[in-house]
Amino acid sequence: MSDISEKSHAVIDHTISEHREMTFLQSVLRSQPFWVFVAIVVMVVVMSFVNDKFLTGQNIYNTTRNFAAVGIMALGMSAVICTAGIDLSVGSLLGLAGIVLGLVMQAGYGIEIGFLACMVTAAVVGLINGVLIAYVRMAPFVVTLGMLAMARSIAMVISNNKMIYSFGPDEELFLWIGGEYMWGVSNHVWVLIVLTAAFWWVWKYSTWGRWVIAIGGNAQAAKLSGIPVERVLVSVYMLCSMCTGLAAFLLVGWFGSVTNAMGVTKELDVIAATVIGGANLMGGVVYAIGAPLGAALMELIRNSLLFAGIDALWQQFFVGLFLILAVLLEQIRNRGR
Amino acid sequence: MSMLELSGITKSFGAIHALQGVDLTIAEGEAVGLMGDNGAGKSTLMKIIAGNFHPTEGTIRIEGRDVRFDKPIDARNNGIEIVYQDLALCDNLSAAANVFLGREAKKRLGPFTYLDHKAMYSKAAKLFAELKSETRPRDLVRQMSGGQRQAVAIARTRLSDPKLVLMDEPTAAISVRQVAEVLALIKRLKATGHAVILVSHRMPDVFDVCDRVAVLRRGNKVADKHISDTSPEEVTGLITGAIEHA
Numbered sequence A: 001m002s003d004i005s006e007k008s009h010a011v012i013d014h015t016i017s018e019h020r021e022m023t024f025l026q027s028v029l030r031s032q033p034f035w036v037f038v039a040i041v042v043m044v045v046v047m048s049f050v051n052d053k054f055l056t057g058q059n060i061y062n063t064t065r066n067f068a069a070v071g072i073m074a075l076g077m078s079a080v081i082c083t084a085g086i087d088l089s090v091g092s093l094l095g096l097a098g099i100v101l102g103l104v105m106q107a108g109y110g111i112e113i114g115f116l117a118c119m120v121t122a123a124v125v126g127l128i129n130g131v132l133i134a135y136v137r138m139a140p141f142v143v144t145l146g147m148l149a150m151a152r153s154i155a156m157v158i159s160n161n162k163m164i165y166s167f168g169p170d171e172e173l174f175l176w177i178g179g180e181y182m183w184g185v186s187n188h189v190w191v192l193i194v195l196t197a198a199f200w201w202v203w204k205y206s207t208w209g210r211w212v213i214a215i216g217g218n219a220q221a222a223k224l225s226g227i228p229v230e231r232v233l234v235s236v237y238m239l240c241s242m243c244t245g246l247a248a249f250l251l252v253g254w255f256g257s258v259t260n261a262m263g264v265t266k267e268l269d270v271i272a273a274t275v276i277g278g279a280n281l282m283g284g285v286v287y288a289i290g291a292p293l294g295a296a297l298m299e300l301i302r303n304s305l306l307f308a309g310i311d312a313l314w315q316q317f318f319v320g321l322f323l324i325l326a327v328l329l330e331q332i333r334n335r336g337r
Numbered sequence B: 001m002s003m004l005e006l007s008g009i010t011k012s013f014g015a016i017h018a019l020q021g022v023d024l025t026i027a028e029g030e031a032v033g034l035m036g037d038n039g040a041g042k043s044t045l046m047k048i049i050a051g052n053f054h055p056t057e058g059t060i061r062i063e064g065r066d067v068r069f070d071k072p073i074d075a076r077n078n079g080i081e082i083v084y085q086d087l088a089l090c091d092n093l094s095a096a097a098n099v100f101l102g103r104e105a106k107k108r109l110g111p112f113t114y115l116d117h118k119a120m121y122s123k124a125a126k127l128f129a130e131l132k133s134e135t136r137p138r139d140l141v142r143q144m145s146g147g148q149r150q151a152v153a154i155a156r157t158r159l160s161d162p163k164l165v166l167m168d169e170p171t172a173a174i175s176v177r178q179v180a181e182v183l184a185l186i187k188r189l190k191a192t193g194h195a196v197i198l199v200s201h202r203m204p205d206v207f208d209v210c211d212r213v214a215v216l217r218r219g220n221k222v223a224d225k226h227i228s229d230t231s232p233e234e235v236t237g238l239i240t241g242a243i244e245h246a
């Protein structure tokens, strides 16, 4: 090769290496969470004209608190869905972890022990799911569907089908954490904010996060690259369950009581929030901010219908409609690629 | 002492006998061309060396030591890098992320370590430039051409300083200019004492860079000759079966 062409190659290669396919703005415009955010803003603006009580501090406080728990669970679900998996057991686990928490605190143990029992219960459920999926190679749908039934059943057995409404020596602190606020923002929302930031960091900067995304993209290639795919998968299911455990701790403290029916069909809300937030059931896609935005949009739909005076029976219809629209929107955007 | 020594490698997938008692040795600084018809067992042999699966029978020796690879990382730790025929890339990650997959560059801040994106982008850019490939480190692999994807898979083998590089049809989808770069890379590897096994259907490439050519036919090694002792015509005959043995 001649000297001149060598040089021109070098020049090309330098400009190429610095090139970005998309600017930051373009990549934001292409992401699902951005459009969910736009939808939220539009709905808030419209609703503020429809009903002047909509944008009051009280309603904002209530709405944000109401979706925070689903958002926390959706953060964990995003990780699972990113690996092309699914966790149907989170609703039942919410009930089981809540009951375990209630029983332990009712028995006179302190809040630390109660919290630990709640999280360990969640971790064990996640461990069982993860091992069956990663090592025994069973389908996530089947394993977690089985767990959905089993966890709920165990919650019924150990609670003896009774409601728990006294929480021992630390009851006051426990109810404060779940039911109160700091600087005008519900404690639920604080937890959601901190967790979202933590997940954002994990997806962008941690090796574990990178590996989870790689597994979702091509598990075979991830394995060949030396990533411990099975171990990572187990940790993903444990993380998802522990997010649910945390939500249970907050929700029981908010309600001030717990029954074994807590969280029935909650898995559907969580999965819907995750998917609206931009997760792709085929795996390989994850946004930390998607989970809270998806959960927020769903709560906003409910709240808006209420304020617009539309029959509450329509709620599920609109949640379902938005879910389908969100997936459709993503497909249309992908087609353009 | 040879760098790699395979003896009696047999591999069966149920009733399919992909390899039947294959012997192969390779020395430092040597390049061996591995040729054969589709389904002859070339990729299977490469995957066995790379630790994807155990041979049904036979032994692998590296620098005189018996080794047994349970997973690909074991082979990598023994200085073996591979470009898979199907490339084994994650479409949803960037080119740089794929190059560094499983051995990410990290920075430390107190007790935390985090991904060093900047280092990974610039190192990947250097590797692509070395291959004269117009591959952008930040692009998603999903949007890349076949040749760019191949460059990513090849760049991955350049991250460490391996003893042996296995290339399973690395030039199948790339342009003339990049073929020349891959061949130049193989020559550089040889000059610096690395061993290379090149699987290819392109006769001129094999005769250009390889010292020896081994031919597989239906899982048997039917020839293993010095390049200077054979000709493209003879190798073609060996591949098709027109020449029984050599």
Ligand SMILES: Nc1ncnc2c1ncn2[C@@H]1O[C@H](COP(=O)(O)OP(=O)(O)OP(=O)(O)O)[C@@H](O)[C@H]1O
Binding pocket: B013, B016, B017, B018, B036, B037, B038, B039, B040, B041, B042, B043, B044, B045, B085
């Ligand atoms: N994982 C597997 N399970 C079952 N059979 C397999 C597997 N991998 C390879 N084979 C079989 O082994 C034989 C050799 O396959 P191999 O991929 O090694 O061929 P090859 O020489 O690389 O061919 P090509 O030139 O088409 O890449 C084929 O008959 C193939 O069907």
Ligand SMILES: [Mg+2]
Binding pocket: B042, B043, B044, B085, B168
């Ligand atoms: Mg092959």
